[in-house]
Amino acid sequence: MRPFTYARPESAAAAVRAFMAAGAGAHYIAGGTSLYDLMKLDIEKPQHLIDVTTIRGLDAIETNGERLRFEALAPMSAVATDKVVLRDYPILAEALWKAASQQLRNMATVGGNLLQRTRCLYFRNGAGGTSVGNTYPCNKREPGSGCAAIGGLDRGQAVLGQSSSCTAVSPGDWPVALVALDAYVEVLGAGGSRAIPIAELYRLPGSTPNLEFTLQPGEMITAIVVPKTKAGRHSTYHKIRDRESYAFALASAAVALDMDGDTVTRARIGLGGVATKPWRATAAEALLAGKPLTPATALAAGHAAFADAKAGQHNGFKIELGARTVADALTIAAARNRS
Amino acid sequence: MPDMEHLLGVPLTRRTALGGTAALTASSVISESDPAIAAPLTKPVGVRMAIRTTVNGKAVPVEIDVRTSLLDLLREQLHLTGAKKGCDHGQCGACTVHVDGRRVASCLTLAAKVDGRAVTTIEGLADGKTLHPMQQAFIDHDALQCGYCTPGQIMAAVACVREGNATSKDRIREYMSGNICRCGAYVGIVAAIEQVAGREKV
Numbered sequence: 001m002r003p004f005t006y007a008r009p010e011s012a013a014a015a016v017r018a019f020m021a022a023g024a025g026a027h028y029i030a031g032g033t034s035l036y037d038l039m040k041l042d043i044e045k046p047q048h049l050i051d052v053t054t055i056r057g058l059d060a061i062e063t064n065g066e067r068l069r070f071e072a073l074a075p076m077s078a079v080a081t082d083k084v085v086l087r088d089y090p091i092l093a094e095a096l097w098k099a100a101s102q103q104l105r106n107m108a109t110v111g112g113n114l115l116q117r118t119r120c121l122y123f124r125n126g127a128g129g130t131s132v133g134n135t136y137p138c139n140k141r142e143p144g145s146g147c148a149a150i151g152g153l154d155r156g157q158a159v160l161g162q163s164s165s166c167t168a169v170s171p172g173d174w175p176v177a178l179v180a181l182d183a184y185v186e187v188l189g190a191g192g193s194r195a196i197p198i199a200e201l202y203r204l205p206g207s208t209p210n211l212e213f214t215l216q217p218g219e220m221i222t223a224i225v226v227p228k229t230k231a232g233r234h235s236t237y238h239k240i241r242d243r244e245s246y247a248f249a250l251a252s253a254a255v256a257l258d259m260d261g262d263t264v265t266r267a268r269i270g271l272g273g274v275a276t277k278p279w280r281a282t283a284a285e286a287l288l289a290g291k292p293l294t295p296a297t298a299l300a301a302g303h304a305a306f307a308d309a310k311a312g313q314h315n316g317f318k319i320e321l322g323a324r325t326v327a328d329a330l331t332i333a334a335a336r337n338r339s
Numbered sequence: 340m341p342d343m344e345h346l347l348g349v350p351l352t353r354r355t356a357l358g359g360t361a362a363l364t365a366s367s368v369i370s371e372s373d374p375a376i377a378a379p380l381t382k383p384v385g386v387r388m389a390i391r392t393t394v395n396g397k398a399v400p401v402e403i404d405v406r407t408s409l410l411d412l413l414r415e416q417l418h419l420t421g422a423k424k425g426c427d428h429g430q431c432g433a434c435t436v437h438v439d440g441r442r443v444a445s446c447l448t449l450a451a452k453v454d455g456r457a458v459t460t461i462e463g464l465a466d467g468k469t470l471h472p473m474q475q476a477f478i479d480h481d482a483l484q485c486g487y488c489t490p491g492q493i494m495a496a497v498a499c500v501r502e503g504n505a506t507s508k509d510r511i512r513e514y515m516s517g518n519i520c521r522c523g524a525y526v527g528i529v530a531a532i533e534q535v536a537g538r539e540k541v
């Protein structure tokens with residue numbers, strides 16, 4: 001692993017100052033479950049690590065006000081087991097619970113999780129160092145080098161939001177649930193603090209798949225804010241994987257429903273495992289508004305969510321799997337509405 | 340390897356020999372400025388840092404390269420080889436230890452992060468010669484074959500019970516899914532955890 005300097009600031013403001021002072025090659029590290037992993041693979045090459053987990057008092061979980069507010073350094077395991085989150089927002093608890101193992105949930109923070117990088121096998125392999133050595137081009141890893149996944153073994157690749165430069169899937173579960181609930185993040189940078197809707201935190205790959213987030217250099221996420229909604233009680237995060245536990249999604253759906261009897265007044269639907277960023281299925285939401293939730297309308301909504309999907313060679317199954325994952329998630333969430 | 344032994348001034352065990360460059364950089368008896376020793380190093384020497392951690396109840400002041408994982412610190416510098424290196428990427432669970440009572444993957448934990456914190460490894464689980472109930476339960480239920488994943492399984496299992504997540508077979512399987520056993524001793528592992536979960540204090 002390449003050498004780096006290591007700083008441990010005691011406040012968020014000091015962390016930003018340390019980042020700006022370090023200049024090129026500076027990188028924040030929280031739990032490190034993604035960053036340190038990618039450093040071992042010689043994909044991430046920070047020259048200066050600023051460990052934000054030594055910041056005091058940035059891990060509170062606030063559920064009493066009009067919004068849920070999770071400070072960035074709260075561990076995934078703590079938010080997943082918060083009593084209010086468990087009772088009123090199963091969509092959030094399940095998104096965390098179905099992500100990673102308990103070991104990693106204890107280490108990883110809810111803020112850092114939002115910045116997890118793709119698990120595309122061509123991105124993760126072939127960077128040299130411990131691996132097979134620059135075998136695979138990757139526009140995300142080495143801009144301009146090409147994409148080995150396009151025309152390659154693309155079973156795991158995205159069917160929504162991909163470009164001719166990149167088809168890598170956005171790997172997270174938690175951001176998908178947050179997108180469905182219109183959450184936003186509070187960030188702190190050299191120019192002060194600002195709020196960014198979660199959906200706007202992520203970029204489509206376009207011709208610059210190496211640029212994944214809209215954060216400016218030195219900006220760090222300090223909190224995640226979720227507007228409270230009664231739909232939280234009628235929600236689920238449904239995740240389909242190659243194995244039953246501890247795997248990334250082939251397809252997932254985050255669903256929260258406002259219902260009047262059996263009629264959906266408003267649906268919120270996020271998609272994971274199938275798109276290049278946490279995906280909001282607005283066409284499916286529109287199709288359901290004002291309709292009763294039946295097996296037929298649920299499946300129609302699922303298919304509407306994937307109307308614009310385009311498959312490669314080996315990932316065509318994700319379109320039907322994704323549609324049915326949405327339909328199942330809608331059914332689960334609606335059943336919670338009645339209970 | 341008589342030359343190596345001469346250079347190091349310490350007897351070589353199989354482990355230090357196998358440890359290669361990692362063992363060399365880790366050993367406190369080596370002077371980095373000695374060109375004869377520096378030669379075998381293939382990686383650049385990184386930033387060093389003094390940390391003070393507690394491992395299995397004992398205060399451990401130690402100097403590390405900031406790149407070091409907690410797993411490598413335990414195995415290569417502190418010679419606590421119970422925690423195993425399986426994948427080194429947080430995927431297999433063989434390296435599971437507790438930090439401040441919570442289970443973590445030590446391979447993905449920067450050693451620098453345990454400065455001022457308490458680490459418990461499989462070596463710290465038994466009470467003298469009396470095995471921890473989970474260790475005994477793994478024996479009782481034949482919950483291993485080759486044993487390589489076992490220290491990680493046991494550390495994860497103890498945490499699983501303490502967290503209150505050992506309430507059913509299904510929940511145990513879910514909360515142990517971060518620990519892979521290639522021998523497939525899962526049935527015994529779940530049975531062992533159920534046995535211990537029935538007790539009051541673990």
